[in-house]
Amino acid sequence: MQRIGVFVCWCGSNIAATVDVQAVADALAKEPGVVFATNYQYMCSQTGQDMIQEKIKELGLTGVVICSCSPRMHEATFRRTCEKAGLNPYMVEIANIREQVSWVHKDKAVGTEKAIILGRAAIAKVQLNTPLIAGESPVTKRALVIGGGIAGIQTALDIADAGFPVDIVETKPTIGGKMAQLDKTFPTLDCAACILTPKMVDAGQNDNIRILSYSEVEEVKGFVGNFEVKIRRKARYVKEDLCTGCGLCMEKCPQKKVPNEFNMGLDNRTAIYIPFAQAVPKVATIDANYCLMLKNGKCGLCSRNCTAGAIDYKQQDEFIEEKYGAIVVATGFNPISLDKFDEFAYSKSPDVVSSLEFERLMNAAGPTGGTLLRPSDRTHPHTIVFVQCVGSRCDASAEKGKEYCSKICCMYTAKHAMLTREKYPDTEVYVFYIDVRTPGKSFDEFYRRAVEQYNVHYIKGMVGKVVPEGGKLKVQASDLLDNRQIHIDADMVVLAAAIEPDKSARPLATKLTASMDTNDFFTEAHPKLRPVESPTAGVFLSGTCQGPKDIPETVAQAGAAASKVIGLLVKDKLIGNPCVAKPNELMCNGCSSCEKVCPYGAITYEDKPFRGPNRTTLIRRVACVNPAVCQGCGACTVACPSGAMDLQGFSNRQIMAEVDAICK
Amino acid sequence: MKFSYYPGCTLSAKAKDLDEYGRKAAEALGITLEELPEWQCCGAVYPNATDEIATRLSSVRALSNAKKAGMPLVTLCSACHHVIKRVNHDMLNNVDIREKVNTYLGTMEGAEPYEGDWQVIHYLEMLRDCVGFDELKAKVVNPLKGKKIGAYYGCLLLRPGKEMQMDDPENPTILEDFIRAIGAEPVYYGMRNECCGGYITVEDKAQAKKRVNAITDNARNSGAEMLITACPLCHYNLQKNADEPIQTVYFTELLAEALGVK
Numbered sequence: 001m002q003r004i005g006v007f008v009c010w011c012g013s014n015i016a017a018t019v020d021v022q023a024v025a026d027a028l029a030k031e032p033g034v035v036f037a038t039n040y041q042y043m044c045s046q047t048g049q050d051m052i053q054e055k056i057k058e059l060g061l062t063g064v065v066i067c068s069c070s071p072r073m074h075e076a077t078f079r080r081t082c083e084k085a086g087l088n089p090y091m092v093e094i095a096n097i098r099e100q101v102s103w104v105h106k107d108k109a110v111g112t113e114k115a116i117i118l119g120r121a122a123i124a125k126v127q128l129n130t131p132l133i134a135g136e137s138p139v140t141k142r143a144l145v146i147g148g149g150i151a152g153i154q155t156a157l158d159i160a161d162a163g164f165p166v167d168i169v170e171t172k173p174t175i176g177g178k179m180a181q182l183d184k185t186f187p188t189l190d191c192a193a194c195i196l197t198p199k200m201v202d203a204g205q206n207d208n209i210r211i212l213s214y215s216e217v218e219e220v221k222g223f224v225g226n227f228e229v230k231i232r233r234k235a236r237y238v239k240e241d242l243c244t245g246c247g248l249c250m251e252k253c254p255q256k257k258v259p260n261e262f263n264m265g266l267d268n269r270t271a272i273y274i275p276f277a278q279a280v281p282k283v284a285t286i287d288a289n290y291c292l293m294l295k296n297g298k299c300g301l302c303s304r305n306c307t308a309g310a311i312d313y314k315q316q317d318e319f320i321e322e323k324y325g326a327i328v329v330a331t332g333f334n335p336i337s338l339d340k341f342d343e344f345a346y347s348k349s350p351d352v353v354s355s356l357e358f359e360r361l362m363n364a365a366g367p368t369g370g371t372l373l374r375p376s377d378r379t380h381p382h383t384i385v386f387v388q389c390v391g392s393r394c395d396a397s398a399e400k401g402k403e404y405c406s407k408i409c410c411m412y413t414a415k416h417a418m419l420t421r422e423k424y425p426d427t428e429v430y431v432f433y434i435d436v437r438t439p440g441k442s443f444d445e446f447y448r449r450a451v452e453q454y455n456v457h458y459i460k461g462m463v464g465k466v467v468p469e470g471g472k473l474k475v476q477a478s479d480l481l482d483n484r485q486i487h488i489d490a491d492m493v494v495l496a497a498a499i500e501p502d503k504s505a506r507p508l509a510t511k512l513t514a515s516m517d518t519n520d521f522f523t524e525a526h527p528k529l530r531p532v533e534s535p536t537a538g539v540f541l542s543g544t545c546q547g548p549k550d551i552p553e554t555v556a557q558a559g560a561a562a563s564k565v566i567g568l569l570v571k572d573k574l575i576g577n578p579c580v581a582k583p584n585e586l587m588c589n590g591c592s593s594c595e596k597v598c599p600y601g602a603i604t605y606e607d608k609p610f611r612g613p614n615r616t617t618l619i620r621r622v623a624c625v626n627p628a629v630c631q632g633c634g635a636c637t638v639a640c641p642s643g644a645m646d647l648q649g650f651s652n653r654q655i656m657a658e659v660d661a662i663c664k
Numbered sequence: 665m666k667f668s669y670y671p672g673c674t675l676s677a678k679a680k681d682l683d684e685y686g687r688k689a690a691e692a693l694g695i696t697l698e699e700l701p702e703w704q705c706c707g708a709v710y711p712n713a714t715d716e717i718a719t720r721l722s723s724v725r726a727l728s729n730a731k732k733a734g735m736p737l738v739t740l741c742s743a744c745h746h747v748i749k750r751v752n753h754d755m756l757n758n759v760d761i762r763e764k765v766n767t768y769l770g771t772m773e774g775a776e777p778y779e780g781d782w783q784v785i786h787y788l789e790m791l792r793d794c795v796g797f798d799e800l801k802a803k804v805v806n807p808l809k810g811k812k813i814g815a816y817y818g819c820l821l822l823r824p825g826k827e828m829q830m831d832d833p834e835n836p837t838i839l840e841d842f843i844r845a846i847g848a849e850p851v852y853y854g855m856r857n858e859c860c861g862g863y864i865t866v867e868d869k870a871q872a873k874k875r876v877n878a879i880t881d882n883a884r885n886s887g888a889e890m891l892i893t894a895c896p897l898c899h900y901n902l903q904k905n906a907d908e909p910i911q912t913v914y915f916t917e918l919l920a921e922a923l924g925v926k
Contacts, residue, residue, distance in 0.1 A: 342835035345854055399826060467854030469885050474854070 002127055005036045005061040006119065007052055009043035009068035011098055016041075018102040020112040024067060027116045031123045035059055044074050052078070053085035063091045063126035067119050069098040088131030090578065090649055095122040117662055124661035128654045132578035137628040139225040140325040141569050144169065146217055146508065147330035149177020150196060150551060151543025151558045153203050155328050158562030160208035164569045167322065168203065169231055170213045171504065174279035176200055177332055181262065181356065183363040185551055186415045187446035193365070197278040204280040213281055216504070218319065220327070220511045221601065223631060224538030225574045227324045235315040237286035237294065238272075242310035245274060245282030249302035249311070258290045260367075264357040266375060267367035272302045272311075276365060284310070326538050326565040327512065329522055330558070331505045333544040335497040336391045340400040344387060344495055349468040350375040352493045355409070358416055372424060374492055377471070381491035384420060385475050386413050386431045387463045391498035393434060402498045404519060407548040409496035410437045414450045416494065421454040430457045430488060432477055440550070459486070466493050499548055513599075514539045522546050532561040540564050579649035580630035581637060583623040586610075587644035590621030594636035594645050602629035603636060665794055668730035668737045669697035672744035673705045679741065679896035685916035685926065686740050686787055692923040693795055693803060697738060700729050706747040709820070709863070717764045723751035724765055724778050731782040740787045740916070742895035746820040746828070748784050753827045756780025786821070787916070788838050788894065789830060797845040805924040807847025814851045814888030815839030816879070816912070818898040819859035833857065839892065842915060846922035853886035855879040862897035865905060876905045884910055892918060 006028045010016035021039040029037035036059055040048050043066060055061060064087065066078050071094040079089035097115040105111040143159050145152045148170030156166040168175060179185075180200075182192035203209050212231060219230040253270035260269040262276050271290040274282060284302075292299035293313055303311035335356055338346040346352045351374045353361070364370035374381050388409055394401030410433070417429045431450075436458065438447045450456045461478040468474075475488040501520045509516045514534040515523040522541050525533040532541050542561040543554040568574075583594075585608065595603045604624050612618040623645070625636075637645045637652065646652055675683035690697050704722040711719035726748060730737035739745040754761045755778060762780065769775040785793070791800055815836075822833040831838045836857060840850035861875035880902065883891055890911040893899050902912045920926040 340832070340834070342832070347835065348852060348854070397826075465854070465858065467882055469854065469882050474882075 002033045002063040002129075003035045003059060003061050004031075004033045004063040004065060004123060004126055005052070005055050005059065006031075006034055006038070006065045006067065006123065007043055007048075008037070008039035008097075008115075008119070009048070009066065010039065010041045011069060011102075012041065015068070015098050015102040015115075018105055018108055018111040019097055019115045020108060023112050024097070024115045024119060028065070028067075028119045028123065031120060033063075033127055034123060035061070043068055044077055049077075049081040052081050056082060056085040056087050061087065063093075063129060065093050065095060065119060065122045065126055067095040067097045067115060067122070070094075070096045070100075090132040091126065091129050093122040093126045093129070095119045120664070121658040121661040124657040125654045128651070128657055129649070132648055134578040135576040135627050136573040137223075137225055137576050139569060139571050139574055140227070140323040142166070142322070142324050143326045143328065143565050143569065144217075144227070144229055144322070144324040145328045145330055145542070147177070147332055147502075147543070147545070148172070148175030148203075148211065148213065149330060149332045149543065150179040150199070151332065151545075151554045152177070152328070152330035153199050154555050154558035155330060155540075155542045155562045155565070156203055156209050157199065157206065158559050159565050159569075160206045162562075162566045162569075163208065164566065165208045165210070167210045167212055167231075167324075169215050169217055170211065171216050172275065173214045173236065173273075173283070173285040174275050174281065175203060175211060175213060176276075176278075176280070178356075179551060180276065180278070181264075181359060181363075183359050183366075184415060184419060186411045187440075187442040189415070189419075193278060200278065200280040211281060212320075213283075214285060217508060217511060222323075223600070223629065225325045225568070225571075226628070227327055227538065228321060229324055229327070230319055230321050233318045233320060235288075235317050236283070237288070237291070237311065237313055237315045238284045239310045239312055239315075240281065240283050242308045243283040244308050244310075245279075245284070246307075247274060247284075248305055248307070249284055250274065252301045252305045254299065254301060255290050255292055258287055263360045263367045264354070266357060266360055286311075286313075326540060326568050328540045328542050328561050328565060329505075329508065329512070329514070329534070329545050330542040330561075331502045331508060331545040333499040333548070334502055336402070336500050338390065338495060338497055341390055341495070343465050344390065344463065344493060345466040345468050345473070346495060349466075349473060349493075351381075351468075351473060351491065352466060352495065354495050354497045355412060355416065356497075358494045359412075362416070362419060372420065379491075380424065380427075382426060383428045383488065383490045384430070384492045384494060385463065385473070385477075385488055385490040386417060386429070386494045386496065388413055388431065388433045388496045389462075389498075390495040392496075402500065402519065404498075404548065405437065406496075406498045407437070408499070408550045411440075411443060411446065411550065413494075413496050414438070414447045414456075417456040418446075418450040418454050421450075421456060428457070429454075430459060430490075432459050432461055432463050434460075434462065440552075463493075466490075499544065501545055505545055512536060512539050532557055532564055538568065576628060577632055578627075579632045579647060580627045581625045581632065581634070581645055582648050583625060583640075584644045584646065585622045587642050588620075588622040588640075589642055589644075590623065591641060593639045593641060594623055597635045597639040598630075599633065599635065600629050600631055602626045602631075665694065666696040666698060666735050667790065668733050668735045669699050670703055670706075670726050670730075670737055670739050670744060670748065671699065672703075672739070672741045674743070674896040675741055679899065679914070682740060682894070682896060682899075682914040682916055685914065685920035688925045689916055689919040689923050692920075692925045693800070695790070695795070698733065698735065700726055700733075700737075703729075706744045708743050709747060711747055712750055717761065717768060720751045720754070720761070720765055721768060723748045724755060724769065725775075727752055727755075727780075727782050727784060728776060728778040730784070731778070732776075737782065737784040738787055738790050739784060740894065742786075742818055742820040742893075743897060745784070745786045749786075750827050752780050752782070752784055754780070786830060786894070788842060791842060791845075791919075792838055797841050800842075801845045801847075804846055804922045806922050808918060808922055809847050811848040812851050812887055812889045813843045813848045813918075814853050814883040814886070814891045814910075815843060815856055816860075816883070816891045816893040816898060816902070817857045818862075818893060818895045819857070820897075821894060822857060839915065842919075843892070846918055848918070851883070851886055851888040853883045853888060855882040860898045860901045861905075862895075862901040865901055869905070872901060873905045873907070876901055877907055880906045880908065880910045884908075
């Protein structure tokens with residue numbers, strides 16, 4: 001019989017307001033095996049923890065039940081507490097009477113009753129708990145960063161600086177991401193390329209960093225410290241080690257009508273291309289969708305002109321497999337498609353552009369060489385209307401747009417407005433907004449400068465309709481402060497489109513078994529206390545894949561993710577989770593059902609000798625679990641037809657005891 | 665193809681063209697439009713007030729009778745379609761309204777409870793989804809070649825998009841596709857899905873005039889020679905309240921012309 005101590009926490013008034021904690025302690029004290037039960041205001045405080053340790057020693061407790069918050073919150077805390085007092089940490093059970101009771105029930109009598117029942121279930125389980133010893137596993141001292149934008153670059157640089165090798169996997173031909181497309185950056189207005197490209201070069205030249213551009217993560221196996229990742233290196237039809245990036249092929253390529261994605265399709269590029277001058281790696285890539293040679297086998301001009309002999313039309317996708325200790329997700333964002341927002345005539349007029357397109361129109365390396373010209377007739381626009389919150393902060397019941405605030409639009413719109421007025425003082429600039437949200441260091445001052453010094457017309461209200469007519473864009477909008485309808489004949493309209501996670505994020509999350517929210521942003525392990533870790537051990541988050549953020553925040557998060565990775569990689573061994581599957585070999589008939597359902601490939605089979613009748617020996621095929629690979633998901637325990645498979649710490653008997661205690 | 669048909673009262677008075685050509689064209693396309701017996705005025709938009717129950721009965725009766733006849737209900741007037749489609753949506757999704765309406769119906773002899781489980785489509789949807797614009801194109805004997813036509817949707821036909829479910833309310837294509845099917849050339853203009861102000865023309869004529877002029881000017885400046893519509897209210901307003909009216913006809917008239925039955 002166990003000697004069990006029960007500790008009921010008030011969590012201040014969080015639990016105590018809707019649960020009679022004294023009554024819970026009194027009721028649980030009468031349960032079989034319970035030798036002590038008490039309640040205390042904050043069980044997780046030092047005093048609370050000291051009390052638990054004292055009682056373990058004083059009463060010789062062999063099991064502990066804590067009635068408190070969710071085990072996700074403090075199970076690890078209380079396990080450590082008990083371990084320090086000499087108790088095996090797996091002899092501790094948590095009854096969640098906060099999230100599952102006090103926070104969801106209003107009636108104190110109901111809450112108290114449910115808390116007692118959950119406590120009873122935990123006690124019934126502890127009765128059957130056995131001490132478990134966690135195994136150890138080694139750590140592969142190499143990190144993988146998925147995504148080569150500013151988030152991925154910064155994370156990789158920081159990990160590499162600590163002395164660990166890093167691979168950056170980037171789906172595009174070059175690293176750089178969205179920041180490479182930007183002109184100036186708020187609030188200091190320094191040129192994006194000037195601050196980004198040195199970092200790109202650093203990443204390219206760092207001995208600890210390997211850039212796998214034009215590549216994608218194909219498959220992820222393993223677990224924290226020991227991931228095995230298969231990476232697809234897409235055929236770029238150019239030998240990376242031979243290409244010098246001279247650009248002669250681009251001059252010779254006859255297929256010059258390929259929409260240039262780097263310039264948001266505002267101009268064209270050739271079929272063989274280097275996305276932009278500062279690309280890293282500076283290696284050409286052939287776009288197979290447009291290359292005449294690859295499509296019809298007729299051309300070969302780039303191959304004939306390449307002095308380095310780097311062109312290889314026969315190149316195939318290649319796969320490489322690599323082991324990593326940690327994985328950082330930095331897949332970034334994209335502006336949403338504006339197809340569903342045709343009240344702004346985006347698909348009808350080339351002069352209605354998205355903010356990222358406007359960014360390219362302002363950029364010296366952009367399609368207009370940095371002179372702001374209307375895409376339709378390449379004339380200088382004299383009246384520009386900016387519309388904020390296009391697809392952001394939409395009603396949940398609306399068929400289009402996102403519910404969240406995209407966070408960066410207020411600032412970049414202020415930047416666009418200010419830069420336009422700075423370069424072209426003869427241009428009238430209007431900004432329509434729902435709210436102007438500019439918290440952040442030097443942000444509000446920046447916005448006010450746009451209004452006060454640059455005389456940008458900020459109007460609270462939304463644009464209802466944009467009608468292209470006679471070379472103008474007739475903008476109909478409401479001014480909510482003045483309570484009137486306004487009509488503006490504009491030359492250009494710029495839409496601040498909401499941002500959303502990159503489309504590759506969802507399938508990647510599945511491969512990583514990392515969780516996402518309804519908007520496809522990666523979920524952090526704790527929204528406040530573990531913001532750069534995914535709930536999946538060994539997977540870390542960097543940049544906008546986790547939520548909308550600007551460059552300073554992205555870089556800060558990238559550094560934080562790197563420090564978490566370094567903290568993991570410096571360890572020589574990781575303590576595993578002992579709650580893994582274990583087969584009862586005497587009951588196992590080697591049917592392979594468990595092997596088929598195991599998502600981690602942790603189960604293999606062995607032929608083992610068993611004692612048969614009359615002193616004979618039988619060789620039987622039985623299941624074996626690799627405890628380092630098993631994640632304790634329990635799928636095999638359900639699949640096993642003979643009931644031979646059990647999860648340590650969550651055995652069938654323990655679960656049934658809990659159910660019985662609840663149903664008593 | 666057989667459908668129950670709800671003409672509505674404007675089509676029996678002011679907008680006879682819309683109705684007459686619609687029926688002729690349907691016949692030419694091999695479609696039987698069976699007029700509902702004893703249909704009543706839909707109440708034109710006012711039934712959509714959230715606290716109105718009695719005024720919804722006429723639409724419910726029309727839907728219920730179409731269900732009894734076993735044929736999808738086809739409407740032609742934008743306003744009638746707007747009302748009947750939205751009442752149908754309420755009957756399916758709003759428990760409160762459904763129960764109250766059925767309590768009313770329960771007091772009437774021979775009326776059966778209705779749960780919002782029948783289909784009502786607009787004539788244009790019938791052309792697009794049941795006939796098919798390609799099929800229609802094949803049946804055109806008199807293609808309206810070279811005619812530059814602006815589609816005028818107005819406000820009732822498309823919005824609210826979630827309930828009407830006909831087309832994208834901000835970027836509709838159904839009328840343009842129709843224009844292409846009858847051999848003419850659609851002209852895009854931005855004001856095509858804006859309200860013409862028809863509903864306030866009695867109350868505030870100046871405002872209605874302003875709206876209409878904005879629409880006709882935009883259409884003309886974009887190159888439209890004529891406008892087509894499915895709404896009697898818009899038809900009236902565009903003709904009577906514009907400073908320089910642009911020729912506006914019902915889409916069924918052009919359909920009949922293209923099919924050689926005008």
